[in-house]
Amino acid sequence: MPAHWLLKSEPDVFGYPDLVRVGTEPWNGVRNYLARNHLRAMKVGDRALFYHSNAHPTGIAGVAKIVRAAYADDLQFDPESAYHDPKSSPADPRWSMVDVSPLLAFPEVLTLAQVRELPAWEGSPLTQKGTRLSVFPVTPLQFRAALKAAGVELPKK
Template sequence: MSTRKRYWLMKSEPSDFSIDDLQRVGTEPWTGVRNYQARNFMRQMQVGDGVLFYHSNTQVPGIYGLGEVACTSYPDPTQFERRSKYFDEKATLEEPRWYLVDVKYVRHLDNPVPLDLIRTHADALGEEFALIRKGSRLSVLPVTAAQWKILLGLEHKA
């Protein structure tokens, strides 16, 4: 029995790691997530799940490309590296606290889908869509198949 493909939105600041960087390297570990809910979402990810690559903290925040989950979750090694800004003194090799997945580049969007355009489709996306829900600041969040289809449909309306 095969598992159903899931969809996710993953945020990155383009000054730290952009869709161009992902294209250049091909596949990258998604390190540094330090929110338990976002971590738990990554622990649910399966190989082949779709990823909307979202640029945050930039002049025009929005969805800039597509990726794919390349492996199931495993402990984020940066939690153990004392010199890393993501070091966690409470994490141990026996009991890691933080997990990540590798994300593989699929493609750039022909036209990025800006957050302002996404907000104009709030009714169609539904109240549960965390990206536009007030107070939600998750860097990794689930996207339903219907939301995925709506958001990719905006690629040629931007």
């Protein structure tokens, strides 16, 4: 059974429509150790709720699937990148990324206010004030509740 995650992105930088347009994209630039550990725990086939942060409205825009398990984030080695880490080395990289592809766009963004109304999401890092983690696990119950609230079903295999 696939695990479930939430991935946050600012849609003016890279939103769900961008993922649909490009098909597959590395989820890179994560520079928080806990979020990095979550990326490293992802497996091919896992599902991720794609969350638009710093947007109007903020909320879940769709579902992505993990299509490549964690590997070294190449931006950490690029001195021209804002995500460069001079203390990281190719022999022992600090930062990881996964590749994601779109699975299902929501007809409308499931807003943070709507998510907060879902009992399954009580106590989630998403609904707690001050939590800024960009990658974290969600329970199967939270995942199903989000799909139901958005009025969508995942396609059958």
